Amino acid sequence: MSTSLDGVALTVFIVLFAVVTGLGFYAARWRRRDLHSLDQWGLGGRSFGGWVTWFLLGGDLYTAYTFIAVPGAMYALGAVSGWFAVAYTILVWPIVFVLMPRLWSVAHRHGYATPADFVRGRFNSRGLALAVAFTGILALMPYIALQLVGIQSVLQVMGLGNGSSSFVKDLPLIIAFIILAAYTYTSGLRAPALIAFVKDGLIYIVILVAIIYIPIRLGGFGHIFAAVSAHAAVVNGKAAAAHKPPVFAVIPGPKTYWAYATLALGSAMALFMYPHAITGVLASKERETIRRNTAFLPLYSLALSLIALLGYMAIAAGIKTTNPRLAAPLLFRAMFPSWFAGVAYAAVAIGALVPAAIMSIAAANLFTRNIYREFFRRAATPTEEARVSKLVSLVVKFGALAFVLGMNTQNAINLQLLGGIWILQTFPAIAIGLFTRWMHRWALLVGWAAGMIYGTYTAYGVATPTVHHFAGSLAKIPGLGQTGYIALTALVLNLAVSVVLTIGLRLVARRTDGGPGPVGAADFTVDLGDPQVEPAIVP
Amino acid sequence: MVVNPAHAGGSPARSGVTPPSAYVIAGLVLALTGVGLLWVGIYSRLRPTLGGIPFFYWYSMLWVIVNAALQAIAYRLITRRRPSMSAAASASVSGGASR
Numbered sequence: 001m002s003t004s005l006d007g008v009a010l011t012v013f014i015v016l017f018a019v020v021t022g023l024g025f026y027a028a029r030w031r032r033r034d035l036h037s038l039d040q041w042g043l044g045g046r047s048f049g050g051w052v053t054w055f056l057l058g059g060d061l062y063t064a065y066t067f068i069a070v071p072g073a074m075y076a077l078g079a080v081s082g083w084f085a086v087a088y089t090i091l092v093w094p095i096v097f098v099l100m101p102r103l104w105s106v107a108h109r110h111g112y113a114t115p116a117d118f119v120r121g122r123f124n125s126r127g128l129a130l131a132v133a134f135t136g137i138l139a140l141m142p143y144i145a146l147q148l149v150g151i152q153s154v155l156q157v158m159g160l161g162n163g164s165s166s167f168v169k170d171l172p173l174i175i176a177f178i179i180l181a182a183y184t185y186t187s188g189l190r191a192p193a194l195i196a197f198v199k200d201g202l203i204y205i206v207i208l209v210a211i212i213y214i215p216i217r218l219g220g221f222g223h224i225f226a227a228v229s230a231h232a233a234v235v236n237g238k239a240a241a242a243h244k245p246p247v248f249a250v251i252p253g254p255k256t257y258w259a260y261a262t263l264a265l266g267s268a269m270a271l272f273m274y275p276h277a278i279t280g281v282l283a284s285k286e287r288e289t290i291r292r293n294t295a296f297l298p299l300y301s302l303a304l305s306l307i308a309l310l311g312y313m314a315i316a317a318g319i320k321t322t323n324p325r326l327a328a329p330l331l332f333r334a335m336f337p338s339w340f341a342g343v344a345y346a347a348v349a350i351g352a353l354v355p356a357a358i359m360s361i362a363a364a365n366l367f368t369r370n371i372y373r374e375f376f377r378r379a380a381t382p383t384e385e386a387r388v389s390k391l392v393s394l395v396v397k398f399g400a401l402a403f404v405l406g407m408n409t410q411n412a413i414n415l416q417l418l419g420g421i422w423i424l425q426t427f428p429a430i431a432i433g434l435f436t437r438w439m440h441r442w443a444l445l446v447g448w449a450a451g452m453i454y455g456t457y458t459a460y461g462v463a464t465p466t467v468h469h470f471a472g473s474l475a476k477i478p479g480l481g482q483t484g485y486i487a488l489t490a491l492v493l494n495l496a497v498s499v500v501l502t503i504g505l506r507l508v509a510r511r512t513d514g515g516p517g518p519v520g521a522a523d524f525t526v527d528l529g530d531p532q533v534e535p536a537i538v539p
Numbered sequence: 540m541v542v543n544p545a546h547a548g549g550s551p552a553r554s555g556v557t558p559p560s561a562y563v564i565a566g567l568v569l570a571l572t573g574v575g576l577l578w579v580g581i582y583s584r585l586r587p588t589l590g591g592i593p594f595f596y597w598y599s600m601l602w603v604i605v606n607a608a609l610q611a612i613a614y615r616l617i618t619r620r621r622p623s624m625s626a627a628a629s630a631s632v633s634g635g636a637s638r
Contacts, residue, residue: 225588
């Protein structure tokens with residue numbers, strides 16, 4: 001792979017990056033209010049309407065995962081590891097449609113800012129809330145790291161970060177991240193919300209051009225898929241000669257149906273358990289915004305499927321790299337004139353910055369509300385909360401940076417799937433908790449622990465010849481003889497433990513839970529304009 | 540169950556609440572997407588192709604549109620007593636209160 005510096009692409013990239021940076025700092029003044037409270041800094045004043053919410057929620061989906069990890073997986077492994085993302089991002093919307101309006105209502109009724117706040121109120125349990133908060137922060141780390149990997153990939157293809165010393169190599173990434181950290185610090189959630197407009201505009205332009213122009217240059221989709229089939233035959237032939245299982249799947253074979261379906265379902269169930277996705281939901285100003293939006297959000301899924309095909313186009317274009325996450329950026333470089341390649345790189349990098357900002361804000365909110373205030377400073381004022389959140393958002397981002405610089409990030413899609421294993425273990429407390437408090441808080445806590453330990457241990461044991469631990473997220477499902485997504489297996493274990501223990505605890509203690517929690521049934525359906533639902537929660 | 544009288548009794552067009560059966564039907568409609576995409580065996584095939592794209596791929600992409608339609612149906616099912624979609628935001632309590 002040539003690593004010469006592409007001056008034109010780099011100039012376009014820097015100009016676009018500078019525009020976005022300006023916007024990020026300007027965002028502090030957008031719909032200006034006092035930013036010294038958590039609701040203002042961390043939830044944008046809960047004031048976002050349909051449009052902003054659409055972009056903000058889309059920002060949760062369109063990440064470096066979309067542009068780097070998914071095409072990379074398609075390029076290296078084919079349908080099972082890559083294309084499942086299409087099924088996953090479609091399945092997300094019915095789940096959002098069912099769960100999120102209820103979460104919005106109860107959060108606005110009680111001033112909840114995080115999923116752990118809700119669990120605290122619903123189950124009247126500090127321990128369970130702490131578990132949810134801890135899981136959220138833990139699961140966000142690899143996800144933020146994935147965003148950095150995305151930025152790193154485009155910088156590398158542009159010819160940056162190839163210096164001899166590791167400091168020079170990582171310098172561009174560090175600079176990009178300091179800029180991000182600075183405007184997130186000053187503007188809070190308003191920064192990614194405002195930048196999301198630019199980001200999506202750029203991404204749609206790049207997708208439209210890529211999906212029309214590249215197939216024409218490559219001789220149409222028929223030709224692309226023929227090249228992919230030929231490639232699969234070669235790769236799998238080599239694997240067979242070495243007595244190894246096939247590597248590349250053009251379509252899932254019967255042995256991988258379970259893997260494909262569990263990856264899709266597990267990822268879909270996990271996405272809106274992530275604190276940053278919930279942040280996007282809670283920042284909208286009315287309940288119906290969310291439900292109506294889910295009718296239009298699938299546009300993102302359509303775009304994702306087109307982006308996934310970029311991985312196959314890279315195969316057809318003869319892109320050769322041992323680093324799959326470079327497949328899409330290298331394709332842009334091979335196919336586009338320099339200036340437009342610069343636009344595409346900028347779209348990817350900015351597309352990684354927006355979710356990284358939302359994620360670090362969400363992690364910071366979790367820490368502040370559910371760890372700092374809960375266990376250290378019960379009397380924290382809103383100003384103090386905002387101050388702590390701002391500082392923690394910095395800590396989280398630099399933690400993720402350390403993650404990237406220190407870990408093997410070759411198989412970028414695993415970073416997201418690893419977080420999914422952890423975050424899905426909060427599904428019983430959050431999603432099922434939205435409908436019933438039948439399950440006992442201690443049972444939920446033990447179930448959560450069982451799922452976390454099983455999931456982490458199993459993922460730790462997944463190895464490839466080059467990577468010894470955490471090399472993948474698929475493992476044998478015990479008792480079924482099929483390979484499936486570890487997150488879903490762990491969730492089944494989690495649920496089984498929770499249900500059995502709930503029944504047991506009820507028989508022993510004859511009590512359903514720790515007494516009535518503050519959440520009532522009607523709290524799940526209120527909307528803007530109802531009593532005790534303020535348009536914006538003013539400190 | 541608290542129903543805000545200002546919304547629930549506001550106009551004849553939106554009087555009454557969505558019956559529980561509507562929620563069940565809406566749930567089943569939404570579940571179709573799960574069946575269509577998770578039952579991999581029914582669509583993991585190469586043919587027929589569409590514009591050079593194998594069946595497996597264009598079938599998956601088609602579900603973006605099918606799912607959007609199903610969600611619109613589910614939305615109408617649980618808000619059908621409302622005068623219009625645009626008024627739904629101000630009147631959602633009447634529909635949501637039955638849950």
